[in-house]
Amino acid sequence: MEHLEQQGSPEFNFYGKGSKFFGIAIVNFLLTYITLGLYYPWAKCAIRKYLWGETEFDDSAFTFHGTGKEMFRGFIIAYGILLLCIACFFINPIVAIGVFLIAILILPALAIFGAWRYRVTRTSWRGIYFTFDGDFREFLNMYVPQMLLTIVTFGIYGAWMRVKLQRYLFEHTQFGQLRLGFTGQGSDLFVINLVGFFLMYPTLFLYVPIFMKKRFNFTIDHTYLDDGETKAYLDSILDNGTAFKVLFTNGLLVLFTAGLGFPWALMRTMRMYFEHVIMPEEFDYNALEQQPGYRGGAVGDEMADILDVGLDF
Amino acid sequence: MTFEITFFDGVTAHPRQALLTIINRVWTLIPKQPEEPHHTWSDERIKLEHYRPGASLVLRVEGELVRIQASAEVADLLYQRVKHRETLFQKCYSWMNNVGSVRLVAIGLVVMVGLILSYALWVSPMIGRLAANLMTIEQEASIGHKMADRALEEWEIDHDKSAILQAFFDNLGFDTDYPVRCFVVDETAANALAFPGGTIVVFDSILSVTEDWQQLAALLAHELAHINERHSLETVCRNLSTYLLISVLSGDVGGVSGILIENATKLERLAYSRSLESEADQFGARYLKAQGIDPGNMRLLFDNLERHSIASSRLLQYLSTHPLGEARSSVLPERSLSWPEPSMTSGAKALFRQLHR
Numbered sequence: 001m002e003h004l005e006q007q008g009s010p011e012f013n014f015y016g017k018g019s020k021f022f023g024i025a026i027v028n029f030l031l032t033y034i035t036l037g038l039y040y041p042w043a044k045c046a047i048r049k050y051l052w053g054e055t056e057f058d059d060s061a062f063t064f065h066g067t068g069k070e071m072f073r074g075f076i077i078a079y080g081i082l083l084l085c086i087a088c089f090f091i092n093p094i095v096a097i098g099v100f101l102i103a104i105l106i107l108p109a110l111a112i113f114g115a116w117r118y119r120v121t122r123t124s125w126r127g128i129y130f131t132f133d134g135d136f137r138e139f140l141n142m143y144v145p146q147m148l149l150t151i152v153t154f155g156i157y158g159a160w161m162r163v164k165l166q167r168y169l170f171e172h173t174q175f176g177q178l179r180l181g182f183t184g185q186g187s188d189l190f191v192i193n194l195v196g197f198f199l200m201y202p203t204l205f206l207y208v209p210i211f212m213k214k215r216f217n218f219t220i221d222h223t224y225l226d227d228g229e230t231k232a233y234l235d236s237i238l239d240n241g242t243a244f245k246v247l248f249t250n251g252l253l254v255l256f257t258a259g260l261g262f263p264w265a266l267m268r269t270m271r272m273y274f275e276h277v278i279m280p281e282e283f284d285y286n287a288l289e290q291q292p293g294y295r296g297g298a299v300g301d302e303m304a305d306i307l308d309v310g311l312d313f
Numbered sequence: 314m315t316f317e318i319t320f321f322d323g324v325t326a327h328p329r330q331a332l333l334t335i336i337n338r339v340w341t342l343i344p345k346q347p348e349e350p351h352h353t354w355s356d357e358r359i360k361l362e363h364y365r366p367g368a369s370l371v372l373r374v375e376g377e378l379v380r381i382q383a384s385a386e387v388a389d390l391l392y393q394r395v396k397h398r399e400t401l402f403q404k405c406y407s408w409m410n411n412v413g414s415v416r417l418v419a420i421g422l423v424v425m426v427g428l429i430l431s432y433a434l435w436v437s438p439m440i441g442r443l444a445a446n447l448m449t450i451e452q453e454a455s456i457g458h459k460m461a462d463r464a465l466e467e468w469e470i471d472h473d474k475s476a477i478l479q480a481f482f483d484n485l486g487f488d489t490d491y492p493v494r495c496f497v498v499d500e501t502a503a504n505a506l507a508f509p510g511g512t513i514v515v516f517d518s519i520l521s522v523t524e525d526w527q528q529l530a531a532l533l534a535h536e537l538a539h540i541n542e543r544h545s546l547e548t549v550c551r552n553l554s555t556y557l558l559i560s561v562l563s564g565d566v567g568g569v570s571g572i573l574i575e576n577a578t579k580l581e582r583l584a585y586s587r588s589l590e591s592e593a594d595q596f597g598a599r600y601l602k603a604q605g606i607d608p609g610n611m612r613l614l615f616d617n618l619e620r621h622s623i624a625s626s627r628l629l630q631y632l633s634t635h636p637l638g639e640a641r642s643s644v645l646p647e648r649s650l651s652w653p654e655p656s657m658t659s660g661a662k663a664l665f666r667q668l669h670r
Binding site: 024064 | 321322323324325326327328362363365368369371378379380382402405406409410412414415417418420421422424425428
């Protein structure tokens with residue numbers, strides 16, 4: 001891939017508007033209500049199309065290619081899997097306990113893996129799809145011991161687990177011929193979480209914006225792009241002052257509008273995050289080429305919603 | 314038509330400047346770099362994938378992704394040419410994207426308020442009625458008694474007066490399928506309540522408002538009509554409508570009973586609709602007439618209640634749960650001076666005197 005000599009790094013920009021997002025959310029809510037929930041996958045699709053479409057990199061917006069139809073299929077299958085697990089309780093309680101134990105280990109893994117794969121492979125920039133070549137069995141083999149370790153350590157190991165999952169998902173994701181990578185360490189994330197835990201209450205939650213900024217910077221600063229020859233890191237220039245100003249006022253906005261200000265707060269937060277990411281200057285993004293990749297369905301994405309598994313990275 | 318555009322061919326992210334000519338539904342793309350290939354597509358081969366108003370279109374041409382970035386005017390013109398190929402969802406999404414933010418929010422809010430109102434006015438009562446009709450009298454009586462017992466725990470029952478009121482009610486001989494129980498409770502507020510399944514609770518303050526035994530009979534007839542016509546059950550069901558319907562349809566009567574008992578004390582605050590009140594008046598008047606009591610007593614009772622409510626705020630509670638409405642008096646018959654004395658008069662008079670002692 002061609003390398004550029006210090007031409008300045010292309011920027012991210014986010015143009016989402018709170019009023020438009022609020023309108024889309026209201027229409028989504030109404031249609032979901034009228035159709036007794038069946039519209040939900042299409043509602044989610046509309047939100048993503050809007051958010052992706054308002055995010056630009058080097059003056060070109062991203063596109064979300066997921067469809068309500070495939071998300072609906074995923075939604076039905078995900079619910080089907082859960083219903084099957086529940087149905088086992090009526091067949092044989094011993095079998096049910098076995099199925100339940102397996103399900104609580106496998107389903108969140110399916111949700112995290114599937115949701116990431118779906119979102120990544122349905123995203124394009126300038127007509128170039130992101131690709132993902134992870135293998136679920138491999139991911140599961142890594143996930144299960146990590147999860148068990150997290151359980152026996154009462155959640156303390158969670159920071160290391162999160163970093164390992166993130167590393168796996170990033171390292172199997174490509175943006176054209178640029179492969180993503182992640183070098184964050186569990187111990188660093190653990191310290192951030194620990195400090196956050198101890199400062200949250202004494203500061204009456206005023207530490208939340210700083211905590212969120214630290215987590216964001218941790219993710220961005222340890223993420224790199226690799227074209228096989230050069231490895232270059234992303235950089236976050238988000239500082240405490242900006243994070244505090246935006247997130248604190250967002251909190252007030254949501255609080256004093258009884259939640260109605262949430263769309264505006266979300267748009268401000270997204271703008272803050274995107275506009276403080278510096279992409280490596282080493283690559284010529286115009287030279288990105290489409291790579292072959294497996295696309296997969298939306299089951300994991302829907303499972304992530306049902307199980308409320310967040311993909312905050 | 315010829316436009317200047319920037320396009321991406323889905324193979325590389327390299328922006329290409331080109332001239333796009335559309336003649337007779339054929340799109341011809343001529344890149345400005347002479348060495349680059351021309352592209353020719355007919356309208357039918359082009360499917361719209363995504364449109365960002367005034368900025369870009371993402372098209373799918375025979376499965377391949379093509380992105381076009383152009384000026385707002387050109388992007389909109391191109392969108393107009395392909396928008397008829399949008400799916401229903403895309404049409405909905407494009408509409409949301411094209412309509413102004415303020416208008417979109419206003420439309421959404423208006424429709425939302427409309428839906429909430431329609432739910433409160435039509436859907437919820439309908440579900441309430443449906444849930445009430447699905448219950449048998451035995452189920453209703455069993456649940457209703459439990460509800461009443463739960464509510465009675467909150468009040469101090471006057472057992473002596475309750476026994477007299479029960480005897481008074483039995484003496485009237487009203488026709489009902491329900492095993493009716495009557496209670497008098499010591500409360501400063503003036504109210505009378507009918508629980509589903511046949512429990513009538515009269516607050517002792519309202520007893521003093523009834524001027525004679527026939528007005529008390531009218532009050533009980535009115536409450537009995539709420540029970541016989543399942544108004545109480547319907548009103549409770551309406552308030553817990555959606556949850557109850559799911560429980561009844563799934564055959565979970567235990568669940569229904571739990572919900573109703575949990576909400577027993579709320580009955581005191583639940584208001585009957587004006588139409589249910591009017592229906593209870595009509596049926597109550599009919600019960601009185603059937604027992605040989607002048608139905609005009611019903612009108613007299615409510616005139617009396619209305620008059621007293623002006624003088625005493627204690628009556629406001631009854632009026633808040635039993636809305637009177639101006640038309641009520643005009644619908645009910647007037648008391649007749651020539652009405653023959655009913656057969657139960659002497660017994661009823663004696664019991665009424667005991668209640669007022």
